[in-house]
Amino acid sequence: MKPTDIENPEYFHKVVDCQYACPAHTPVPEYIRLIARGRYSDAYMLNWESNVFPGVLGRTCDRPCEPACRRGRVDEEPVAICRLKRVAADFKEDIKDRLPSIPEKKNGKRIALIGAGPASLTVARDLAPLGYEIELYDAQIKGGGFMRSQIPSFRLPETVLDEEVNYILDMGISTHFDHYVSSLKEILDKDYDAVFIGTGAPQGRDLKKLPGREAGDANIHVGIEWLANVAFEHTKSIGEKVLVLGGGNTAMDCCRTSKRIGGKDVRVVVRSPKSEMKASPWEIEDTEHEDIPIYENHSPKEFVTENGKLVGMNFEKVEAEYDENGKRSLKPTGEIVFMECDDVLMAIGQENAFPWIERDIGIEFGEWDMPVVDETTFQSTNAKVFFGGDAAFGPENVITAVAHGHQAAVSIDLMCNGIDVKERLEPGTNLVTQKMGFHEWTYDSPVTDDDRFVVPLADKIKSLSDRKMEVELGFDLEQAYNEAQRCLNCDVQTVFTTDKCIECDACIDICPTDCINFIQNGDEDDLRSRLKAPADNKEQDLYVSSDLKTGRVMVKDENVCLHCGLCAERCPTTAWDMQKYLYNVTKAGKGKEAGKACAK
Amino acid sequence: MSFIRPNIRHPQLPVNDIGFTRADYEGALSTLCAGCGHDSISASILQSCFELSIEPHKIAKMSGIGCSSKTPAYFLGNSHGFNSVHGRMPSVATGANMANRDLVYIGVSGDGDTASIGMGQFAHVVRRNLNMVYIVMNNGCYGLTKGQDSATADKGSASKKGVPNPYSSIDLCETAIQLGAGFVARSFSGDKEQLIPLIKAAVSHRGFALIDVVSPCVTFNNTPKSTKSYDHVREHMNATGTFDFVPLKDEITTQYEPGKTEEITLHDGSAIRLHKASENLDFSSPRSAMNEIEKYKEKGEVLTGLLYLNPQTPDTHELLGTTSKPLNSLSDKELCPGSDVLKSINSSFQ
Ligand SMILES: Cc1cc2nc3c(=O)[nH]c(=O)nc-3n(C[C@H](O)[C@H](O)[C@H](O)COP(=O)(O)OP(=O)(O)OC[C@H]3O[C@@H](n4cnc5c(N)ncnc54)[C@H](O)[C@@H]3O)c2cc1C
Ligand SMILES: Cc1ncc(C[n+]2csc(CCOP(=O)(O)OP(=O)(O)O)c2C)c(N)n1
Ligand code: SF4
Ligand code: SF4
Ligand code: SF4
Ligand SMILES: [Mg+2]
Numbered sequence: 011m012k013p014t015d016i017e018n019p020e021y022f023h024k025v026v027d028c029q030y031a032c033p034a035h036t037p038v039p040e041y042i043r044l045i046a047r048g049r050y051s052d053a054y055m056l057n058w059e060s061n062v063f064p065g066v067l068g069r070t071c072d073r074p075c076e077p078a079c080r081r082g083r084v085d086e087e088p089v090a091i092c093r094l095k096r097v098a099a100d101f102k103e104d105i106k107d108r109l110p111s112i113p114e115k116k117n118g119k120r121i122a123l124i125g126a127g128p129a130s131l132t133v134a135r136d137l138a139p140l141g142y143e144i145e146l147y148d149a150q151i152k153g154g155g156f157m158r159s160q161i162p163s164f165r166l167p168e169t170v171l172d173e174e175v176n177y178i179l180d181m182g183i184s185t186h187f188d189h190y191v192s193s194l195k196e197i198l199d200k201d202y203d204a205v206f207i208g209t210g211a212p213q214g215r216d217l218k219k220l221p222g223r224e225a226g227d228a229n230i231h232v233g234i235e236w237l238a239n240v241a242f243e244h245t246k247s248i249g250e251k252v253l254v255l256g257g258g259n260t261a262m263d264c265c266r267t268s269k270r271i272g273g274k275d276v277r278v279v280v281r282s283p284k285s286e287m288k289a290s291p292w293e294i295e296d297t298e299h300e301d302i303p304i305y306e307n308h309s310p311k312e313f314v315t316e317n318g319k320l321v322g323m324n325f326e327k328v329e330a331e332y333d334e335n336g337k338r339s340l341k342p343t344g345e346i347v348f349m350e351c352d353d354v355l356m357a358i359g360q361e362n363a364f365p366w367i368e369r370d371i372g373i374e375f376g377e378w379d380m381p382v383v384d385e386t387t388f389q390s391t392n393a394k395v396f397f398g399g400d401a402a403f404g405p406e407n408v409i410t411a412v413a414h415g416h417q418a419a420v421s422i423d424l425m426c427n428g429i430d431v432k433e434r435l436e437p438g439t440n441l442v443t444q445k446m447g448f449h450e451w452t453y454d455s456p457v458t459d460d461d462r463f464v465v466p467l468a469d470k471i472k473s474l475s476d477r478k479m480e481v482e483l484g485f486d487l488e489q490a491y492n493e494a495q496r497c498l499n500c501d502v503q504t505v506f507t508t509d510k511c512i513e514c515d516a517c518i519d520i521c522p523t524d525c526i527n528f529i530q531n532g533d534e535d536d537l538r539s540r541l542k543a544p545a546d547n548k549e550q551d552l553y554v555s556s557d558l559k560t561g562r563v564m565v566k567d568e569n570v571c572l573h574c575g576l577c578a579e580r581c582p583t584t585a586w587d588m589q590k591y592l593y594n595v596t597k598a599g600k601g602k603e604a605g606k607a608c609a610k
Numbered sequence: 611m612s613f614i615r616p617n618i619r620h621p622q623l624p625v626n627d628i629g630f631t632r633a634d635y636e637g638a639l640s641t642l643c644a645g646c647g648h649d650s651i652s653a654s655i656l657q658s659c660f661e662l663s664i665e666p667h668k669i670a671k672m673s674g675i676g677c678s679s680k681t682p683a684y685f686l687g688n689s690h691g692f693n694s695v696h697g698r699m700p701s702v703a704t705g706a707n708m709a710n711r712d713l714v715y716i717g718v719s720g721d722g723d724t725a726s727i728g729m730g731q732f733a734h735v736v737r738r739n740l741n742m743v744y745i746v747m748n749n750g751c752y753g754l755t756k757g758q759d760s761a762t763a764d765k766g767s768a769s770k771k772g773v774p775n776p777y778s779s780i781d782l783c784e785t786a787i788q789l790g791a792g793f794v795a796r797s798f799s800g801d802k803e804q805l806i807p808l809i810k811a812a813v814s815h816r817g818f819a820l821i822d823v824v825s826p827c828v829t830f831n832n833t834p835k836s837t838k839s840y841d842h843v844r845e846h847m848n849a850t851g852t853f854d855f856v857p858l859k860d861e862i863t864t865q866y867e868p869g870k871t872e873e874i875t876l877h878d879g880s881a882i883r884l885h886k887a888s889e890n891l892d893f894s895s896p897r898s899a900m901n902e903i904e905k906y907k908e909k910g911e912v913l914t915g916l917l918y919l920n921p922q923t924p925d926t927h928e929l930l931g932t933t934s935k936p937l938n939s940l941s942d943k944e945l946c947p948g949s950d951v952l953k954s955i956n957s958s959f960q
Contacts, residue, residue: 083621084618084621085618456614456616457616457617457618459617459618512645512832512840512841513800513840513844514645514646514647514650514799514800514826514828514840515649515650515653515799515800515802516644516645516646516649516650518653519640519649519650519652519653520615520639520640520649522615522616522617522618522619523618523619523620524619524620524623524632543620543622543623543624544620544622544624546622559841559844560844570620570621572616572618574615574616576615579644580644580645580649581644581645582643582644582645582828583645
């Protein structure tokens with residue numbers, strides 16, 4: 011293999027598994043260390059810069075970082091990255107004076123944001139401090155988008171959401187709430203310099219064709235509409251017997267909400283086997299903790315009504331079959347199961363819908379009637395119109411919406427400065443030694459043995475009787491410290507300097523996870539087959555040096571390195587050093603520098 | 611302050627024939643200087659015992675005093691061990707072996723521990739052909755006492771102090787061959803590919819097996835003028851050849867080019883298959899071995915690899931006609947057969 015190019019900003023970034031997996035590339039280990047040191051406000055601000063809603067995300071994030079976390083590869087469970095973020099939010103001091111100041115003198119550019127979900131709010135957060143004038147439109151009466159209308163208060167208290175939404179709205183944003191935009195043309199006619207569309211994927215799927223759908227209509231609800239009605243207190247109760255259709259996170263929120271506002275016999279009914287449900291494992295766990303049964307392999311057949319009122323549903327049991335490619339099909343068994351109910355909640359998917367966007371204003375729509383949007387710049391085929399969040403590529407999650415928002419803000423800022431939106435800046439990076447002295451590092455290099463700490467929950471009986479009572483209590487400071495110490499500090503990189511190596515083998519001998527090898531070079535497959543320990547995780551890179559004195563090369567399998575620093579401690583010549591790698595996605599505002607760079 | 615070894619290991623560590631991973635053969639974290647050659651030798655011993663699938667409790671580690679003699683603390687943490695006085699490891703090993711012949715004895719010593727204060731003990735343990743592996747971690751100096759030249763330092767070699775050594779050096783391999791050892795080899799701490807099969811063969815050899823391992827002392831003797839530095843050894847190392855260690859259970863099938871490849875069956879049925887660097891080498895001849903060692907020395911080179919092998923030498927137990935079982939497995943009656951037997955023994959001397 012060719013020597014690894016550690017100058018490539020993505021090489022070491024990829025080693026920080028959590029940060030790499032995070033759509034917004036939040037510097038996770040850095041904030042975890044700040045938490046361990048009791049610097050909660052600093053940890054909060056670091057998060058805020060990157061993901062805008064640390065308090066919200068610390069409770070609700072989809073956490074793509076956790077399945078990626080290195081600790082999960084060497085231990086039973088990953089670091090509780092998400093719940094540590096909540097610790098930063100829970101224990102911070104007042105941080106208002108650390109928020110960016112908003113220039114009184116505006117830059118003369120006006121931006122419209124449609125939809126007040128996390129995507130739009132992120133654009134606002136990035137552009138308002140640069141002097142942009144921002145107008146925000148949303149059909150709801152308050153900001154937050156789905157974070158407010160969909161995520162139930164027992165998972166996300168309103169106070170937490172309000173606080174973080176208001177940090178942004180207080181940046182001098184002009185809001186137009188309770189204002190459904192029914193024509194994009196009208197907005198464009200107002201001559202904004204750019205328009206950002208963050209209207210989400212607001213349409214819940216229905217079972218329009220299922221027999222009995224119309225007759226039972228009064229008690230059959232589309233899940234996301236029903237959740238919004240509960241959130242805005244238009245709906246205050248539900249029947250005792252509730253069937254929730256669907257196996258995703260929306261279904262989990264629907265059933266748990268039902269249990270809190272009148273549902274006694276609440277059941278989740280899914281078509282697929284339970285093992286293939288779309289809901290996150292922790293959401294399923296929480297649901298089961300609240301004694302809500304999940305019926306798998308039941309396919310809805312009909313709504314059963316008596317005298318014009320819904321009384322139950324018929325399901326046909328199915329069996330999952332897999333062909334030789336592992337592709338699943340659900341085979342009907344012919345067995346019909348009847349389940350009684352008072353209400354049905356359909357949580358079987360969500361779709362985008364843009365009835366309010368005219369098709370003759372330069373915005374091209376492609377497959378599935380979705381707008382054609384550039385994946386890097388978020389620009390549509392109308393240069394002034396940008397999309398982000400669920401509106402861009404379909405339903406995802408809050409952190410993805412935030413990541414889109416940041417990038418769309420970069421584009422808008424570039425465009426408003428007359429720079430090509432494709433001229434994007436590299437991330438800001440920094441690589442610094444962590445050596446303090448003999449056996450001394452700036453970070454806690456020892457690896458703890460603790461298993462993942464469990465977040466304590468509120469009393470079940472109490473929380474089931476109060477829709478607004480938060481179920482999770484969050485870590486206390488001792489748990490937080492101990493959980494933080496489980497982090498392996500993957501951003502503290504093992505950096506190898508070929509010229510200094512005397513090939514004494516000390517690093518090979520000390521490495522607890524057999525990462526390091528000195529062998530004859532070869533192609534990647536060949537090298538992987540000859541390493542000291544199995545190296546079959548190809549998603550993880552091999553770090554290869556240039557030729558050493560003996561003609562061999564150093565090959566390190568990054569896969570299960572614990573970043574314990576022992577290689578560097580045992581190295582007599584400091585050929586190995588532990589260096590902290592900071593990687594920051596470039597945000598809007600660097601556009602002018604980019605402009606200068608381009609001008610040169 | 612760190613320097614605490616994590617308890618996490620590679621999740622897919624291979625297991626050996628008896629179900630152990632390499633981690634089961636580890637010891638405490640080394641306290642030697644970073645980069646000390648001795649640590650690599652420890653790692654090679656560990657790897658060899660893992661690959662040979664020896665149950666850790668069937669091994670006894672014996673050592674004297676020195677950085678080298680400290681190393682048994684850093685490998686085979688589940689094995690027996692005895693850290694004796696300076697230069698006295700051979701006599702303690704002899705006693706242990708006499709009492710329990712069923713254990714694998716791995717002696718670890720330094721060049722000071724062996725060639726200076728322990729020279730007399732060393733000479734006699736070789737002569738008696740005690741069934742043990744004797745590894746000298748040879749750095750040409752007394753590392754533990756701050757790097758004084760040892761008796762294996764080459765004449766003219768200079769350590770950190772910079773003063774060339776005025777004395778001629780003792781070659782432990784030649785000495786051992788002369789005194790009748792059956793297995794004599796030399797290696798380098800930085801060459802595990804050579805060292806590990808050598809250790810495995812030495813463990814399988816019955817009788818005294820010496821491996822003199824050049825092992826740079828990074829702190830006191832890794833200077834440009836030292837003949838025991840990493841760079842010097844790498845540049846001047848010549849191997850007698852390479853070899854495969856073929857454990858008993860593996861049938862030998864491959865055919866090799868005649869002349870240069872030679873196969874030697876060890877006492878326990880396993881075999882060494884040598885691929886010699888030169889056809890002139892005769893591993894069964896002490897004279898040939900000494901010649902070769904001296905020939906390379908004259909050129910300023912170090913000859914490594916297997917130097918001499920005679921698998922058929924009788925070990926101490928055979929020479930003394932001792933009981934075939936460890937003493938701790940004998941019953942009271944066998945240990946103390948009574949006055950009648952004593953009488954008959956006494957009368958046999960009359
Ligand atoms: C039940 C449920 C639970 C969820 N739980 C989680 C979770 O725990 N964690 C997570 O990360 N994600 C969760 N999600 C997904 C997450 O809420 C969304 O992915 C995210 O909010 C998308 O953000 P966005 O900025 O794209 O738009 P949204 O948050 O969807 O906001 C869009 C806003 O645009 C407004 N709007 C739409 N059209 C118009 C119009 N024409 N004029 C004016 N306003 C308009 C809407 O009123 C809405 O307020 C959940 C989703 C659902 C349905
Ligand atoms: C009887 C006795 N004399 C002297 C010493 C001091 N001493 C300790 S270690 C050592 C030399 C060790 O040299 P070597 O065996 O080569 O080990 P190294 O440290 O080089 O590995 C000496 C002289 C001692 N401990 N005991
Ligand atoms: S161990 Fe820490 S730094 Fe590494 S992936 Fe997990 S959370 Fe991130
Ligand atoms: S930091 Fe060094 S010693 Fe520790 S696991 Fe990684 S490569 Fe091995
Ligand atoms: S003094 Fe020399 S022999 Fe002793 S531990 Fe240090 S490097 Fe090794
Ligand atoms: Mg020595």
